Amino acid sequence: xxxxxxxxxxxxxxxxxxxxxxxxxxxxxxxxxxxxxxxxxxxxxxxxxxxxxxxxxxxxxxxxxxxxxxxxxxxxxxxxxxxxxxxxxxxxxxxxxxxxxxxxxxxxxxxxxxxxxxxxxxxxx
Numbered sequence: 400x401x402x403x404x405x406x407x408x409x410x411x412x413x414x415x416x417x418x419x420x421x422x423x424x425x426x427x428x429x430x431x432x433x434x435x436x437x438x439x440x441x442x443x444x445x446x447x448x449x450x451x452x453x454x455x456x457x458x459x460x461x462x463x464x465x466x467x468x469x470x471x472x473x474x475x476x477x478x479x480x481x482x483x484x485x486x487x488x489x490x491x492x493x494x495x496x497x498x499x500x501x502x503x504x505x506x507x508x509x510x511x512x513x514x515x516x517x518x519x520x521x522x523x524x
Contacts, residue, residue, distance in 0.1 A: 400426030454503065461496040464489045 402423045404412035414421035468489050471477050 402426065450503070454500070457496045457499055461493060464493050464496070468493070 403420070406412060411420040413419070468486055471482050471486050471489075
């Protein structure tokens with residue numbers, strides 16, 4: 400039951416504040432205004448444990464990648480073009496792990512409902 404507005408020229412309505420085409424999803428979730436009750440009980444029940452496993456996995460990955468990068472930089476015999484590419488890839492994974500930790504600490508969890516303009520509801524990002 401999602402709706403979009405088609406303009407006279409055949410283009411979709413472009414919302415100036417969102418800077419993208421806008422779709423009204425309010426008909427998809429019914430008239431329930433309690434956003435927390437829209438999340439299934441199974442997810443609410445297991446989300447803390449999933450988050451712990453998620454953080455443990457990223458922590459182990461971060462430590463092992465840091466050790467690998469330090470070893471590859473420290474030992475001169477390991478310097479070659481292929482290992483330089485691997486070091487850059489490992490550093491990108493390290494940065495992604497750090498960003499995921501910051502996101503989990505400062506922002507919202509992965510599963511959420513947010514209500515925006517005129518009752519538009521979206522699940523996750």
